[in-house]
Amino acid sequence: xxxxxxxxxxxxxxxxxxxxxxxxxxxxxxxxxxxxxxxxxxxxxxxxxxxxxxxxxxxxxxxxxxxxxxxxxxxxxxxxxxxxxxxxxxxxxxxxxxxxxxxxxxxxxxxxxxxxxxxxxxxxxxxxxxxxxxxxxxxxxxxxxxxxxxxxxxxxxxxxxxxxxxxxxxxxxxxxxxxxxxxxxxx
Numbered sequence: 654x655x656x657x658x659x660x661x662x663x664x665x666x667x668x669x670x671x672x673x674x675x676x677x678x679x680x681x682x683x684x685x686x687x688x689x690x691x692x693x694x695x696x697x698x699x700x701x702x703x704x705x706x707x708x709x710x711x712x713x714x715x716x717x718x719x720x721x722x723x724x725x726x727x728x729x730x731x732x733x734x735x736x737x738x739x740x741x742x743x744x745x746x747x748x749x750x751x752x753x754x755x756x757x758x759x760x761x762x763x764x765x766x767x768x769x770x771x772x773x774x775x776x777x778x779x780x781x782x783x784x785x786x787x788x789x790x791x792x793x794x795x796x797x798x799x800x801x802x803x804x805x806x807x808x809x810x811x812x813x814x815x816x817x818x819x820x821x822x823x824x825x826x827x828x829x830x831x832x833x834x835x836x837x838x839x840x
Contacts, residue, residue, distance in 0.1 A: 685833055688753060688789040700752020703727075703745065704827030706793065706819050707756060707776050712738060713819025715827045716749055721834060724827035726820035739783055746784065754786055757793030757826045791830050799825040 699721050706713035712730040717723065730741050745751070756777055759769040777788050800821035809817055 685789070685830075685837060688755075688787055701746075701749040702753055702755065702827070703749060703751050704755040704791070704823045704830065705742075705757065706796065706823040706826055707773050708732075708819065709772075711819040712742070713821070713823035714742075714745060715820060715823035717827055717831060721831055724824040724831060726817060726824040729816055729819040735779065739780075742780075743784070746786075752786065754780065754784075754788045755791050755827055755830050756780075756788055757796060757822065758790040759793055762794060789830070791826055793822070793826050796822045796825040796829070 699719065702717040702721060704715045704717075704724065706715075710732055712732060714727045714730065715724050716727050718725070727745065730738060732738055756773060759767070759773060761767050773790070777790065780786075781788060797818075800818050803821045803825070804818060807817075
């Protein structure tokens with residue numbers, strides 16, 4: 654599990670005299686077991702679950718059904734200023750009663766981390782500071798390929814295809830996570 658200390662909770666004074674929050678582990682997680690440990694009674698009442706495919710220009714968003722079996726592409730947010738991106742994400746999170754996020758983790762094909770991993774980690778840390786939701790980093794290798802195939806099967810072309818590609822990639826990330834969760838339940 655990836656962790657670092659951050660401030661949370663009102664009323665504690667920082668060394669500089671400003672109000673600060675108490676320390677807690679950053680809920681950016683690297684495996685399924687850690688995410689499940691952070692969620693309340695997952696088998697009985699599952700919170701909303703979103704996946705994000707984060708790139709320099711866009712954030713693809715996908716959501717899981719109530720039973721956590723099927724991922725659906727929702728929207729693509731064209732990146733702007735952080736505050737605007739966060740506001741759009743918060744709206745979706747509220748609408749879908751989201752209790753956890755799955756972020757695509759852009760590992761290189763050999764499994765190593767590159768510059769895009771650093772950018773996604775920074776994005777996850779900013780999300781954690783703003784939202785405080787559990788965040789799972791999920792291997793997204795080949796999801797762009799899967800998104801391209803899904804767009805072709807759906808007959809998407811031109812502008813509509815480019816608008817949906819990031820959301821389709823987020824859906825591929827989320828479906829991979831949901832499939833792993835289903836396999837875990839069968840074991």
